[in-house]
Structures are given as C-alpha cells and as structure tokens.
Amino acid sequence: MAAKAKRNSVVFRPHFKTHQSASIGEWFADEGINSITVSSVQMATYFANNGWKDITIAFPVNLLEIQNIDELAGRIQLTLILDQKDSADYLNKNLSNHVNIMIKVDTGYHRAGIDAADINKFQQLIKSIDNGNRTAFTGFLAHAGHSYDCRSIDEIKKVHEQSKKKLCKLKDEFIKAYPKLTLSVGDTPTCSTMEDFSWADEIRPGNFVFYDLSQVTIGSCKMEDIAVALACPVVGVYKTENKVIIYGGGVHFSKETLPEKPTHYGRIVSLNDQEWTITEPATYITKLSQEHGIIKANDEFINNIKIGDLIFTLPIHSCMTANLMNRYFTFDGKPLLKA
C-alpha cells in the first residue's frame, strides 16, 4: 500500500482504528509513514502519546470532547472532519489551539457528509471555517463505504470511478480559491484493487493491514492475504454430535456475519509454527452466543482436537474483532502493544 501511494504521489495516511496498536504502528513508521488516521479522540491521544505528530480523526467531530481535542491540538497537527456549520462555529469559539478542518463529502454512501454536488452548501461551510481564527479549511474527505456492498472488482471499479468523478469536480470548483486544498479518499476495497489514485492527494485505507473474510467476499483480497486470526481455547469436544465448543463468542468476535450462506462467524485455519493453512472442506463457527462459539466439525477435525487446544479463526470483520481483544502475538510469540 505504501508503494502504491508512492507510485501515485499521494500521501499515505493509514487508518489505525483497525489494529489500535503502537507496535504495529511502528511497522508503518519503518515504511516512512508519518501521518495517520484514527476514529476517536481517545485513539488519537493514544497514538500521539506514542510519538505520532500528524493525526486525522476521521469521524464527525464530537463537541463534547472539546477539552481533549484542544489539549491534543496543542501538541500535534490535528485534523478534524465536519459537515455542519454549528460544529465549525463551536470549535472557533471554544478552542485555544489551531486545527485543520476537512469537510466530509458524501459521494454515494449516504451516511454522513455533504452531497458532492451541493456546491452552495460547501461554500457556506467553508465561509464559516474561514471566519474563525482556530480552524483552517484544508480539503475534502470522503469514505466510499458503499464499496463494502460490492462483490467483484468490476463493482468496486464503478464505486471508485463515481467517487473520483464527483470529487474531482468538487476540487475544480474550489482549487482557485484554495490552491492547497487536498482530496482524501480511501476505503480498503478501492485502495486494494484500483491502481490510479493520482487524482487524489491522500489515501486512508486501514483494514488492509489484516484483511478479513468480509474483504475476501467483497473481492479486495484473497483468503491467503488475511493476516490475523483469533486464538480460541477449546472447552468442549462432543464426538457423537460432531460439535466443538470454543471460548470465543460475541464479546470476542463481535456478532458480525456475512449476507452470504452458510451463515457463520469465522473460518477455522490449521496452524503450524510458521504459518496457517486454509483447510478444505471449510470449517466454520456456526453459532455464537455471548462467550461460546460452536463449531460443526467433520470427523477428521473432531478426531484431531482435544480440550485445552487452541484453534485459530479468521474473523468476519477484523476491525471489530481486534477492537474487542486485548493483545496480539506474532508467529515468533512476541506480544504487540494494544490501546
């Protein structure tokens, strides 16, 4: 991803909400990355405390955290996102330190953001940001989250082209007045599969650091690219029922699943010292309650497992699973710091 950003001459500002780990952050620093994205003030504080000096909080600014935001803005280059005049006014009234502001743009996902075509609304909001002496308008930020509904590279391409067209048009409208304005884009599906980002100024993918079964389904990666598995202790083996119970439930995986059948909560992989292998036929966690996971196991699987073993599971949504767990270990047994 760092190489792709370099080829396109765009800033790589990876989203760190996926891993939330100072140790994994260092791997990015080793690639020359010095700007990052997070999704909360708390995460921004954690990474600022771990040496990161240029952080974008890519979630609509929460005014109730104004004190923590101000404290953070006093010691790092902090970029906030917003789409409403009231937020801009409040920041200017209540901050003592300077922040950069990117305006959230809706390019088709329809969650937050101003419709990319609503130039008038952007003009009004930029005016409010300019009028204050704490906020500086620095550009437009979009998250094409509807790429998560894609099921092929062709579909991802359509989302990508649509976003590109809308954002370039928006930039054209304002580039004369704001020659330094930047376009920030970058969900994992488009950043993983598309090549041309030269029209943007920065990319912010996050999930790609681990990938997961959702991303395989979307078409962002192959099963072999998934780089995180949840280690779950086996607490019950029921041979006559071909059932295995693991200590791994909704409080560990989250209860996310995929619309595709069969409904499941993770896929079991086979582990040795150096790697895991994707086994066939697929073995899934088929039921999940708060702490229990239930695996419908074939004969081979159940004959090779006993209570007290650890099984390893590729998660449906690695961001959610990683958020719930406290620690990572690498293959050489090294623990990685986590927020």
Added chain:
Amino acid sequence: MAAKAKRNSVVFRPHFKTHQSASIGEWFADEGINSITVSSVQMATYFANNGWKDITIAFPVNLLEIQNIDELAGRIQLTLILDQKDSADYLNKNLSNHVNIMIKVDTGYHRAGIDAADINKFQQLIKSIDNGNRTAFTGFLAHAGHSYDCRSIDEIKKVHEQSKKKLCKLKDEFIKAYPKLTLSVGDTPTCSTMEDFSWADEIRPGNFVFYDLSQVTIGSCKMEDIAVALACPVVGVYKTENKVIIYGGGVHFSKETLPEKPTHYGRIVSLNDQEWTITEPATYITKLSQEHGIIKANDEFINNIKIGDLIFTLPIHSCMTANLMNRYFTFDGKPLLKA
C-alpha cells in the same frame, strides 16, 4: 429477585457478567447476597479483588487458564463447571487448591452440557470428579438459554416446566449418594416471570439488573423496567433528510438486533433529571456502522435536537453493550466502577 429467592428458600447467586461493576456489586451485597456468578476467570479475579469470596464461573472450564484458576481457588471458594472427563482429570492433575465442580446439564438448549436424561454419562463423570483429590462434585447447573426464543409468558412457562421436570428427575437419581448436591438454574426470562423455584437450590439470573429490549420482546419485563441507557453524543443533524447521526456504533452497542421488524439497534428515550420516558412514536437507531449510529427522526425529534446534545438509547442486549462500555453514571451523576 432477592425477595423471590428468599420466598423459595433458594440461594441467590446473581450473574455479574451483565454489569461487571464492583459498585453495582455493592448494591447486591446490601441485599445480603454473598455468592455470585461470572463467566470468565478474569471477571472472577476482578470480583475476588473486590471482596467476593464465593464465586461460580458458569462457563466450561478453560484449561489454558489453570494457573489463574489455581491462584483464585487458593483464596476464595471457587466453583467451576464442566461436562467432560478430560477436564476433570486435568484439574485434578494440575491444581494445588480445591475447587467445587458442578456438572453442566443440557435441558433443551443444546449448547453445552450433558443431556439431562443420560444418567450413565453423569455417573461416569461424577466418578472421575470423585476420584481426584482436588475436585468435589457439588451439583448440577443448567442454563435454559432456549427461553430467549420465547415470545410470551406461556412459552417461558413451558421451558421452565421442562427444565424443572428434567432436573428434578436427575437430582432424584443422585440425591441418595450425594445428599448435599444442589440444582442451580436461572436465566432472566424464567426467573423474572415464574414464581416456583422451591424445587431448585439456587438461581443465577443476571440480565435482570438492567433488562433490555430483547427481554421486553421475550416477555420478561416491560419497557419501563429497563434500567440502563447508552448516552450518545449527537454529531450530525440533517433536517432535510430527517436524519441524525450519533457517536454510537457497533463498537459501543454491539451489532445485535432482534428478529422482529422494524430492524433496529436501540430505542431512543427522552431524559430529564429524574427519569427517562418512553416516547411515542418510537424512534430507533435504524443503521449502525462501526462508530456511527443513524436515527431516522420525525420532525418533532429533529427540531428539538442539536449537535453536541446527548441522546439516550435503550440497548437491544444490555450485557453486550455494557461489556463494550467503560463507565456507568447514575442519575445523580455518580460514576460507577467497572471492570
């Protein structure tokens, strides 16, 4: 619930996984409760460190935590549950301290446990437990989790009667050889709606401390009984779209929902200093991503809300939501300790 236990002359051993709070634990202690249930060794350690001396870990014993279990067993009366001979043997081989063992019974939920009718299997397992000099067989524990599929008190009654019949029969088989053996039961739906527990020896409901929208749907409680709401900052108000975005997503609520329509992730209540009120027509969180919640708001709702307000939401499953959050506040603004 404490009064109901007293009327039935059964031990009240509330499940503390729902709140995971030492402060809320004190409210139980004030009612004369001195035995509790938890679902992990970590939680047991937390409550042991907060003065609780009699704890049941109602999750199949995880042998990988043997050291922590042994440490805990050295300082409190610890009860573990299991349903497999291998687990009993391992405990006897590896513990230096004594633990009580309750055997997990399947009364129809079909998750973990030995089928209540399989007397032979119980005999074999009890023999293994007896043979060791670290484990003492103290009784049978059941969780009628299929009561969560109920949608009326009549349906809950059927589950309750079925469990009762099976467990009483099981107890009859072993009471001569083990005159002190106990029956431990108690999901929130049955404990909330049924009156007769005199046939059991202890009840272990947990969710009732807060209740939630799931329990309303099951028939365990009324909407007015729900005692916890998640406070979510408003970060976006979109009047023309009747849309409000809150800082409250899957990482705060969990993504649990109910099979009933409309699909939603929580119901908004109206708060004043003394209480919240259930407003009509119902306002729901209709979409949830990782950090964002989206509310489809009617005109009255949207005209009375602004960025920076807090909205309060009754959760679908309070155990999951409470597990994800760090703190509680009471109406008088007092923060409650949480694990």
